Amino acid sequence: MNSCKTKPETPYRDLNKNGKKDVYEDITQSVENRVSDLLSQMNVEEKAGVMFISGVRINEDGSLDDIPGKGMFAKMPQANKLLEEKNINNVNFWVAPNTKALATWYNNIQKAAENSRLGIPFTVASDPRHYFSSNVFAMAANEFSQWPEQLGFAAIGDEKLMRQFGDIARQEYKAVGITEALHPMADLATEPRWPRVSGTFGEDADLAGRMVKAYVLGFQGDHLDSNGVACMTKHFSGGGPQKEGLDSHFEFHKGQIYPGNNFNYHILPFEGAFAAHTAAMMPYYGVPVDQTSENVGFGFNRDIITKLLREKYEYDGVVCTDWGLITDSDMGFTVWPARAWGVEGLSEEDRVKKVIDAGCDQFGGESRPELVVKLVKEGRITEQRIDESVRRILRLKFTLGLFDNPFVNVEKATQIVGKPEWKKLGEETQRRSLTLLKNENNTLPLKEGTLKIYIQDIDPKVAALYGTVVENPKSADIAIIRLRTPWVPFDTKNPMARGFHHGDLDFKGTKKDSIIQLLKTVPTIVDIYIDRPAVIPEISHYAKGLLANYGASDAALLDVVFGKAKPEGKLPFELPSSMEAVRNQKEDLPHDSKNPLFKYGFGLSY
Numbered sequence: 001m002n003s004c005k006t007k008p009e010t011p012y013r014d015l016n017k018n019g020k021k022d023v024y025e026d027i028t029q030s031v032e033n034r035v036s037d038l039l040s041q042m043n044v045e046e047k048a049g050v051m052f053i054s055g056v057r058i059n060e061d062g063s064l065d066d067i068p069g070k071g072m073f074a075k076m077p078q079a080n081k082l083l084e085e086k087n088i089n090n091v092n093f094w095v096a097p098n099t100k101a102l103a104t105w106y107n108n109i110q111k112a113a114e115n116s117r118l119g120i121p122f123t124v125a126s127d128p129r130h131y132f133s134s135n136v137f138a139m140a141a142n143e144f145s146q147w148p149e150q151l152g153f154a155a156i157g158d159e160k161l162m163r164q165f166g167d168i169a170r171q172e173y174k175a176v177g178i179t180e181a182l183h184p185m186a187d188l189a190t191e192p193r194w195p196r197v198s199g200t201f202g203e204d205a206d207l208a209g210r211m212v213k214a215y216v217l218g219f220q221g222d223h224l225d226s227n228g229v230a231c232m233t234k235h236f237s238g239g240g241p242q243k244e245g246l247d248s249h250f251e252f253h254k255g256q257i258y259p260g261n262n263f264n265y266h267i268l269p270f271e272g273a274f275a276a277h278t279a280a281m282m283p284y285y286g287v288p289v290d291q292t293s294e295n296v297g298f299g300f301n302r303d304i305i306t307k308l309l310r311e312k313y314e315y316d317g318v319v320c321t322d323w324g325l326i327t328d329s330d331m332g333f334t335v336w337p338a339r340a341w342g343v344e345g346l347s348e349e350d351r352v353k354k355v356i357d358a359g360c361d362q363f364g365g366e367s368r369p370e371l372v373v374k375l376v377k378e379g380r381i382t383e384q385r386i387d388e389s390v391r392r393i394l395r396l397k398f399t400l401g402l403f404d405n406p407f408v409n410v411e412k413a414t415q416i417v418g419k420p421e422w423k424k425l426g427e428e429t430q431r432r433s434l435t436l437l438k439n440e441n442n443t444l445p446l447k448e449g450t451l452k453i454y455i456q457d458i459d460p461k462v463a464a465l466y467g468t469v470v471e472n473p474k475s476a477d478i479a480i481i482r483l484r485t486p487w488v489p490f491d492t493k494n495p496m497a498r499g500f501h502h503g504d505l506d507f508k509g510t511k512k513d514s515i516i517q518l519l520k521t522v523p524t525i526v527d528i529y530i531d532r533p534a535v536i537p538e539i540s541h542y543a544k545g546l547l548a549n550y551g552a553s554d555a556a557l558l559d560v561v562f563g564k565a566k567p568e569g570k571l572p573f574e575l576p577s578s579m580e581a582v583r584n585q586k587e588d589l590p591h592d593s594k595n596p597l598f599k600y601g602f603g604l605s606y
Helices: 031-041 044-050 079-086 099-114 150-156 159-176 205-220 264-275 302-312 348-358 369-377 383-399 410-416 420-433 495-499 509-521 537-542 554-561 579-584
Strands: 052-056 090-093 123-126 230-236 280-283 435-439 452-456 478-484 524-529 545-549
Touching: 031 383, 044 052, 044 369, 044 383, 052 079, 079 099, 099 159, 099 410, 150 159, 150 205, 150 420, 159 205, 159 410, 159 420, 205 230, 205 264, 230 264, 280 302, 302 348, 348 369, 348 383, 369 383, 420 554, 478 509, 478 554, 509 524, 509 537, 524 537, 524 554, 545 554
Parallel strands: 052 090, 090 123, 230 280, 452 478, 478 524, 524 545
Antiparallel strands: 435 545
């Protein structure tokens, strides 16, 4: 008598609570089969909900209790409320609690998702969280390992290091439930006044393309799977050429200009993202003036999204708009207009239709799925067209393994985030990225422990480890000061706009006079944080030593100044010699200011 053994059934999560294993719940099925099965079970309201990524706030204890929010994000909703009321299961957040609370919150929202009709899991996205210098475009690193900004990696130019960073950041993200990175930026810093220069890889398209590719491979791996974090590369087809650097987040200037006829140059770094199979792509806000058949913002622009991205580059990943294209944002004390540039006269419903007709799949920073539902029910957009976008978004959720095991180990997360060896490598990278621009008479490196030091904007406790800190510069053997590239805040009630570093790049008036006076009083080492290309000819002239950083601690700087580490950075953009040169250069051209103080790629060492 023959006996037959039945193969044990693969465990599954009964997400739709029907007591049987559906195709979409079956891990042995292909991703495409699972997507098709789930799509067939979704109603229009659920499909529309998937097409939105909404900003949320997180309670400090990670709970989903209805606790009032604080600060400028107080009006942000809770993730579980968005799910219950609008079927939204893609979210991003800004202010985060500690690692344990963040991981706890993530598990709590996934439990809420598990209890929804079809059990579609949340995708949690984030802007960069690993920069030493947090700015308006990046979140504070908190307990994550701390590294220089993208510019710092460009200054080093090491693609293996770039990929290693991506892999480390991936592990820290995954530990707390972040599975989609709203980065890297593949834009080019060809306009030195642009506030977002700090988030780029500089002004050279070849270098930027190589770094973008390595970055995405670090987060996603050679083939994206449940171990990876999806990258949403931005901002196609290049957001750098802002007129006079005025950023199109705001109504100050809504267009991008190309006086050097260099539109195609700004696309080149994105080819690195395509080569690495970036999971998603984000267009920018501005209008590419006179580059397409109609002067409308990138997210509304069919020539950009469908003809260029989808057809020419054959891109079939998720395309998500930048945040806030459809509805005005009530910030409590002021209203931030929707970034519907070129289509301001359209209704919110018509803006949604235009974005979808352009070829986008997802709406960033919005929570209005009812507008999509209305368009479908009125027959203005077909459900088949909606299915195309929802399929792409669901495909990514399945690829990331979210339907099979969306939860994280809270205790393990606290052990993974900020591992000592990762923090050490981040600190070493800060040191390597420092760019030595001047070293008169080989003043550097200084001799540790023997000098009386006058400092500005350096922690005295850190400086005391290297020499004797004095309060009067006239009593010092050497001064070491830290500066930041100047900027001019806009006079506006919008705190986001006030925080963007717009305006001139040079020091003026009493601030400049006080710096020069110090440089004349005592031999001085100047370090300047160049989130934008600073105009510093006089400072360069009088300083004994001049360094540039892209996010580095006091200890990182002083280790380089005193020879414990070597500066390896090369400028990822040129430093102009004057504001006149800045104003005369063309916004879309790299390396084009007249007689730059320091050329692209310059950097000394010792």
